[in-house]
Amino acid sequence: MIDILNSVIPTALFFSAPLIFTALGGVFSERSGVVNIGLEGLMVMGAFVGVVFNLTFADVFGAWTPWISVLVAAIIGGIFSIIHAVASVSFRAEQVVSGVAINFLALGIGVFLTKQWYDKGQTDMVSQPFSSTNIPVLSHIPVIGKMFFQGVYTSSYVAIILAFVAWYVLYKTSFGLRLRAVGEHPMAADTNGINVTKMRYTAVIISGVLGGIGGSVFALTIAANFSATTIVGQGFMSLAAVIFGKWHPLGAMGAALFFGFAQSLSIVSAGIPYLSNVPQVILLIAPYVLTILALAGFIGRAEAPKANGVPYIKGSR
Amino acid sequence: MQANNRLFSILVPVISVLLGLIAGAIIMLISGHNPIAGYAALWRGAFGDAYTIGETIRRTTPYILSGLAIAFAFRANLFNIGAEGQVIVGWLAAVWVGLAFDAPMYIHLPLALLAAWVAGALWGFIPGLLKAKLGVHEVIVTIMMNYIALYSTNEIIRSILTNNQTTTEHIPASASLASGYLQSITMFSRMHYGILIALFAAVVMWFLIERTTIGYELKAVGFNPHASRYAGMNVSKNIIWSMVIAGGFGGLAGAMEGLGTYGTITVLASFSNIGFDGIAVALLGANNPFGVIISALLFGALKEGAGEMPTGAGVPTELVDIIIALIIFFVASSYIIRWAITRFKKEGK
Numbered sequence: 001m002i003d004i005l006n007s008v009i010p011t012a013l014f015f016s017a018p019l020i021f022t023a024l025g026g027v028f029s030e031r032s033g034v035v036n037i038g039l040e041g042l043m044v045m046g047a048f049v050g051v052v053f054n055l056t057f058a059d060v061f062g063a064w065t066p067w068i069s070v071l072v073a074a075i076i077g078g079i080f081s082i083i084h085a086v087a088s089v090s091f092r093a094e095q096v097v098s099g100v101a102i103n104f105l106a107l108g109i110g111v112f113l114t115k116q117w118y119d120k121g122q123t124d125m126v127s128q129p130f131s132s133t134n135i136p137v138l139s140h141i142p143v144i145g146k147m148f149f150q151g152v153y154t155s156s157y158v159a160i161i162l163a164f165v166a167w168y169v170l171y172k173t174s175f176g177l178r179l180r181a182v183g184e185h186p187m188a189a190d191t192n193g194i195n196v197t198k199m200r201y202t203a204v205i206i207s208g209v210l211g212g213i214g215g216s217v218f219a220l221t222i223a224a225n226f227s228a229t230t231i232v233g234q235g236f237m238s239l240a241a242v243i244f245g246k247w248h249p250l251g252a253m254g255a256a257l258f259f260g261f262a263q264s265l266s267i268v269s270a271g272i273p274y275l276s277n278v279p280q281v282i283l284l285i286a287p288y289v290l291t292i293l294a295l296a297g298f299i300g301r302a303e304a305p306k307a308n309g310v311p312y313i314k315g316s317r
Numbered sequence: 318m319q320a321n322n323r324l325f326s327i328l329v330p331v332i333s334v335l336l337g338l339i340a341g342a343i344i345m346l347i348s349g350h351n352p353i354a355g356y357a358a359l360w361r362g363a364f365g366d367a368y369t370i371g372e373t374i375r376r377t378t379p380y381i382l383s384g385l386a387i388a389f390a391f392r393a394n395l396f397n398i399g400a401e402g403q404v405i406v407g408w409l410a411a412v413w414v415g416l417a418f419d420a421p422m423y424i425h426l427p428l429a430l431l432a433a434w435v436a437g438a439l440w441g442f443i444p445g446l447l448k449a450k451l452g453v454h455e456v457i458v459t460i461m462m463n464y465i466a467l468y469s470t471n472e473i474i475r476s477i478l479t480n481n482q483t484t485t486e487h488i489p490a491s492a493s494l495a496s497g498y499l500q501s502i503t504m505f506s507r508m509h510y511g512i513l514i515a516l517f518a519a520v521v522m523w524f525l526i527e528r529t530t531i532g533y534e535l536k537a538v539g540f541n542p543h544a545s546r547y548a549g550m551n552v553s554k555n556i557i558w559s560m561v562i563a564g565g566f567g568g569l570a571g572a573m574e575g576l577g578t579y580g581t582i583t584v585l586a587s588f589s590n591i592g593f594d595g596i597a598v599a600l601l602g603a604n605n606p607f608g609v610i611i612s613a614l615l616f617g618a619l620k621e622g623a624g625e626m627p628t629g630a631g632v633p634t635e636l637v638d639i640i641i642a643l644i645i646f647f648v649a650s651s652y653i654i655r656w657a658i659t660r661f662k663k664e665g666k
Contacts, residue, residue, distance in 0.1 A: 091650035100596050101645035108638030115633035232587040281472035288461035295453045
């Protein structure tokens with residue numbers, strides 16, 4: 001049993017990290033009332049920028065390259081998400097449609113530039129990906145040490161810590177209160193002097209930053225290169241995590257960990273008794289089936305922020 | 318106001334397409350390509366000779382149906398992102414029935430099409446039911462249904478339809494939409510009889526929406542569910558029906574690929590994008606069945622023509638994806654286009 005956990009838990013953490021980052025971004029955006037179907041596209045952008053930066057500057061930054069790549073991907077992700085903010089906040093576009101367009105656009109730009117710069121459909125493998133480490137001190141704890149802290153990726157723990165930071169920001173600061181108010185009842189928030197447009201722009205940009213981080217972490221830990229099929233559904237799975245986690249940062253993190261766990265099971269299940277007989281497809285579709293069940297109220301009712309998806313028009317009731 | 322609205326509903330898509338093409342030209346300029354050569358190659362790739370015209374129509378066929386799948390649901394104010402999943406299960410069902418038995422064509426082909434319709438309709442029924450009875454947002458459910466469709470279909474191809482192969486056998490001629498005649502007049506493109514089904518489906522949608530009580534109720538529920546309920550309409554029944562019919566169109570779009578273009582189904586590494594492109598088709602076509610035909614032809618031509626751009630002008634095909642994404646943005650942001658037009662008019666006076 002311990003052996004199984006030793007192989008499953010690091011894999012689960014490894015697969016969850018990108019989902020956690022992106023899902024947290026989704027929580028910020030949706031809590032402010034902007035639906036973000038574009039998470040997938042933001043991850044694509046992050047993966048593309050992360051890989052290209054890594055390939056280009058690996059010689060300059062050495063071992064620091066993956067971290068700086070993630071940082072750059074975060075910045076570009078934030079800038080890219082402004083398109084979604086402009087369309088859905090200022091131009092009052094249907095937010096789902098704008099999100100779909102973000103997904104198309106990110107993939108189009110990513111692959112277009114890849115072909116333009118590398119003359120082929122996919123980039124080379126990055127030379128400086130994230131590598132697994134043993135976390136000092138903690139990895140020496142008996143039993144748990146081996147399970148959670150040996151051969152893991154630091155990015156996974158950064159993601160988990162960030163979820164707590166996000167929870168603190170959303171629930172313990174006035175900024176968070178304002179952000180949630182704008183998503184629940186923008187008119188009341190506006191009456192109280194909160195700038196609805198500014199709050200929503202900020203929230204969408206945060207989601208772009210986190211989506212960019214999520215995509216680049218995925219590319220630099222799991223995929224190691226960029227092509228049209230690097231990000232296939234991780235963004236939508238993160239969106240599922242947002243909803244399964246009931247639009248709460250810690251809930252989203254838990255859901256992302258769970259989905260990561262399901263994915264890791266589908267990969268290592270062959271070596272596990274009992275599970276080797278379960279068809280892989282069951283584990284692959286589990287996150288999506290569970291999300292539908294959660295929405296339907298079989299696993300606790302998931303209630304969206306009230307003004308989610310509704311453009312705010314001053315003076316309308 | 319009425320005339321104004323009609324004017325806008327034509328102007329907005331036209332302006333959006335123009336803006337998208339201009340943006341594409343600018344991107345080509347910046348990335349060091351000649352936009353005129355690029356668009357010339359695009360045109361040659363889409364309408365250059367009989368073969369490319371045939372292929373463009375072949376590509377347009379499923380777009381019309383997936384566009385209808387989204388447009389029909391939009392009329393009832395439902396956003397059917399699940400067209401992609403409906404396409405996949407429709408494709409699977411059509412090929413499955415095609416392979417399962419032998420029968421004369423007049424039984425086999427309709428049965429395969431019906432299977433595709435039913436599979437897509439079922440994939441629309443689930444989100445429709447959840448929306449109608451439990452108020453669950455259809456966007457999220459349909460996204461999840463897409464993935465369930467993708468992974469389950471792949472599994473069925475591998476373990477039921479084949480023995481761990483990635484592609485099924487070719488369907489027999491009795492279930493095929495392939496047309497020797499259409500192929501011979503288009504220099505052996507893969508154009509098939511499906512285009513007639515797609516055009517007929519558009520007429521069916523027009524008839525349903527404009528000429529039947531069902532269509533009237535669907536629209537009413539879309540405009541205002543509360544008022545419809547007070548008027549004695551069964552709101553949840555209408556929501557379910559609109560998702561079922563929309564899903565059926567999506568399933569048929571899959572049948573076009575399964576029975577027409579390929580005659581097989583292959584394990585998909587990622588989505589076919591026919592359903593997602595249908596969103597663009599429906600939006601640009603203003604959710605009108607005849608608008609959908611025109612915009613499906615536009616996107617079919619863009620996608621087909623894109624194939625010629627790398628060899629003809631050195632431009633990566635993905636430029637077209639960028640253009641399509643921008644067109645969606647512009648249509649979605651029609652508020653700002655309307656605002657600009659109104660502003661322009663006022664200043665003109």
